[in-house]
Amino acid sequence: MSNFRFALRQLIKNPGFAAVAILTLALGIGLNTAIFSLIDELFLKGLPFPEANRIIRIYGEAKDRNLKQLPSSVPRFWHFRDGQTALTDLAADLSGIAMTLTGLGDPTQVNIATVTSNYLNVIDLHPILGRTFLPQEESSADVAIISEAFWRKRLSSDPAVLGRSITLNSIPHTIVGVMSDPPVAWFGQNLEVLITKPFEGKNIGLTQEQLARGAGFLRVIGRLKPGVSIEQARAAVAAVQNSYHDKYPENHDGLWTNTLITAPEDAVGNLRPAFVTLVIAVGLVLIIACTNIANLLLVRFVSRRREIALRMALGGSRSNVISLFMVESTLVGLLGGTLGAAMAWQLIPLVPKLAGANVPIDPATSLHTSVFLFALLMSLFAGAATGLYPAWQSCRSDLSSALKESGRSTIGSPSQQRSRRILVGAQVALSITLLAGASLMIASFVRLRNQDIGFQPNRLWVGSVNLPATPYADEDRRAQFAQHFLEEISRFPELQSVSVSESVPLVGFARSYYARTDQSSIPIGQRPVAPLHYISPGFFKTLGIPLVEGRDFDGRDTPDHPAVGVISRAMAQKLFGDKDAVGQQILMGSKNQVGEPIDIVGVVGDVRSLKIETPNDSEVYRPWAQHNTPAVFIAVGSAIRQDEVMRIVRLTLNKIDPSLAILQPGPMSLLVDASLGQARLMMALLGTFAGAALLLATIGIYGAVAYSVE
Structure with missing residues (x-):
């Protein structure tokens, strides 16, 4: 505790150093915490389904025409459901449909998904009120399961909601259940209602002939049976595809092959390369920040050689002195981490606005306990990592010469000065590397944004209407x-x-x-x-x-x-x-x-x-x-x-x-901007990281030079 009080007094005594060190680490830890929060939301936390990695998405594929992730037709789904043996069951959905809701104020459009009756059972998602769909409702009943947000916002959390009716596209639907808000990564944003009757094509303008001939619109999922691997499921589904072609030789999808991927991979797998790049970039920012602090601490600790020599002359051990300095650097790390976590808390809500619908993150995403623990561990690591080498170097000085010094103008031995030059050079090299990468990304985005897209989005208003x-x-x-x-x-x-x-x-x-x-x-x-x-x-x-x-x-x-x-x-x-x-x-x-x-x-x-x-x-x-x-x-x-x-x-x-409602009205230019969401997010983050790295390197050089001539 005495070491802690002494370290705190030293920081208060040197507010300039404390401010630079804490802000530097806050920037590095804050950016890393923000990226970890996104990784936690997208990859670590995963989908809120039990054993989500055993849920499989089945796509069609026509390799000869480079067509991938094709939806299933109704005949194909039925054939696979009845013929496969590797999955406990097959289910299907059609998401992203807008229907007009009437009877609850002004007509408005709501996002719905039409699913097979067993869909929630396959993903093992249970309603918080009521029940799931029944098999017989798949073709004969107009029933609905609403989201918790819909229940609270539009129905005022009515406790008697079960059995109540809502009108979608002029058809009354009886509410049989309320489910927790569905995950954005799986259903998309703002899904409010699930209905059944998934095999009807009228909602998307398909005729019975088109349905029978293999027009695809269903997204198919299944859950692996216990003990069955995805490789075994791929082999089993391939055999069913062959029998489908024999039974429906003239259907459009008769010659397709199949692609099976796990639910987590389907939800966010396409984002993994981008986030690997971001992790590398933000890791470099943290390294630059730590190098910066290590350089400042080396200058600071070496400048206190006379104090170190006096402590050791009075009987203090080298380990005690190193421990004292380590407490000081760890305190800097904790203060920087606290400020960095606050910075990350402010940054996270900006990500959905930058990315639009291209990155499936809930707009209400915030920092969770695991993220704060990450920030704490990062703070402890940064404090220890930045303080260990400077503390060790400062204790290697010659005691007799240190006791004879009366000032601080001569800073360190030649090896210590060489160490500082290496640290400064490393900061500059890393920041230039990041700056070059960010410049390429920004140039690529600008070219993408300014290229001829074939139409004029300016002064153009668009909105959609769904005709019941x-x-x-x-x-x-x-x-x-x-x-x-x-x-x-x-x-x-x-x-x-x-x-x-x-x-x-x-x-x-x-x-x-x-x-x-x-x-x-x-x-x-x-x-x-x-x-x-x-x-x-x-x-x-x-x-x-x-x-x-x-x-x-x-x-x-x-x-x-x-x-x-x-x-x-x-x-x-x-x-x-x-x-x-x-x-x-x-x-x-x-x-x-x-x-x-x-x-x-x-x-x-x-x-x-x-x-x-x-x-x-x-x-x-x-x-x-x-x-x-x-x-x-x-x-x-x-x-x-x-x-x-x-x-x-x-x-x-x-x-x-x-009775018609307009869905998502607004300028066409916003749709163009939204389509560039992932590229814009990458550009903004890499640009921020590069700017932070350059700022840190500049602060590091200035701080080291300024402190060394005090």
């Missing part, structure tokens, strides 16, 4: 809705252009098989696929996509006229080379196991509609009047304020159907 099956049960009624909406909203002259579509770039898309008409002999399942968008006339103008050749869709393109399409410039080059694509014909989809003949009426510029990082080699647009889905995106180009655009869209929808 009642009264929008078929394509004709959805086409009538779009026509009525466009006619009504065109009365506002302040809007430059408006369109509706099934998707907008970077949000939502379908895929469809395609081939030239002279390639009709190629089986459907072996044809390439292209992103497919159903759009209204004016879509290209609204989004600023250039029309390269031919025409846009117009009033002629109705169901009783020939099927038409517009393709991207890259697809035109891929299919027809230097020939004129307009007037050519392609086969789309799987109609009659041949495909529907589509007349090409236009060619537009290439759009990076799936990922900003990757260009598409093909893209197809079809007129909304000839085919559409319940998902409707509204895009408005205008120079007026975004909130005024929102008001006009809401006013128009109220005139047509007041």
Whole structure:
């Protein structure tokens, strides 16, 4: 205790040194604590399911066309569920669906997932109130399990919630259970309701023929039987795939192979390389901070050689002196760690804002006990590591010469001065390394952010509406809705252009098989696929996509006229080379196991509609009047304020159907920014680490020089 009091007095006596040392370690420990908190949330804590590593995600894969992580079709799921022997059971879900909630105030859209009745049993997640779904409810009952957040926020924690009804897409659903808020890493953000009936395609615009022919939309999971390894499960599932092909030779997914990965790997495995980079970078920052403090302590301890010599001359042992100095350095470490933990506590909430939906972190993430323990251990380690070498070096001085010294202008022996130069050089080298890496990352992000993405997101407002099956049960009624909406909203002259579509770039898309008409002999399942968008006339103008050749869709393109399409410039080059694509014909989809003949009426510029990082080699647009889905995106180009655009869209929808709610309205530029979330997070963190390293190196050099001439 006396050593502790002496160390505290020394720090109070030298506030300049104390401030520099504590702030330096706070920066290093704080950044490391923040990164550890993210690693703990994403990788160490894991999914909140019992034995989550035995839950398996099953994807389809078409290696010949480089298609990975493909969803399952209904026939495929049923066949695998009945034929496999390595898993206790198979379950499936379709997440990311928006439905309109009515009857609880203004209409609003909620995120739901439709799951098989056994889904919660497979992941072993039990409701906190009520029960899970029953097998017979999978096809016959409109029931729902709500999240705890939904229960508390929208139903005021009603204790009699079980048996209560909520209306989704105009259909009453009876609440049978309340579950704890589902993990973001597994279900995505803001999931509020689970419903069953997962095999119906009407919510996503699939026909019965498409369902029967192997259109994929289900995410399949299973749990390994006791004693069965994932390698054994892969072999067993491969055998079932062969029998599926024999039974459904003409289905789209008949020739696929399977990929089995564990649930934790599926949830966050793609983030591991990025976080390895971050761990290395933030580790270098801590090394620089520790090197900085070690250098300052070496100068400080050596400058107290006369005090050391006097203590040892009076009978103090070398170990006692080293212990005294170690207590001082450990105290610096603990104070720095405390301040660093407070810094990390402020930094963590910024991560979800930077990353968007690209990093599955709950916005409410905060520091937990394990993170504070990490900060404590890091503080003790940093204090001990930075103090041991300086304390040992300071006790190696010649006692007789130290006792004769009367001042502090001569600091240390040649070997000690050489040690300080090495420490300073190491700081500079490490900080320059980090700065170079961060500069490359920032330059890469800037190039990515400034590249041509094929459309103009500025002054563009987007929002989505989900059309319920009642009264929008078929394509004709959805086409009538779009026509009525466009006619009504065109009365506002302040809007430059408006369109509706099934998707907008970077949000939502379908895929469809395609081939030239002279390639009709190629089986459907072996044809390439292209992103497919159903759009209204004016879509290209609204989004600023250039029309390269031919025409846009117009009033002629109705169901009783020939099927038409517009393709991207890259697809035109891929299919027809230097020939004129307009007037050519392609086969789309799987109609009659041949495909529907589509007349090409236009060619537009290439759009990076799936990922900003990757260009598409093909893209197809079809007129909304000839085919559409319940998902409707509204895009408005205008120079007026975004909130005024929102008001006009809401006013128009109220005139047509007041029960419709708008989901996630806002500027298109925000969607573009959100798609760069992971790259932005990496740039921001590496830039912060590099800046911190440079600052620490500068402080280290200044502190060592300033202290050495006192």
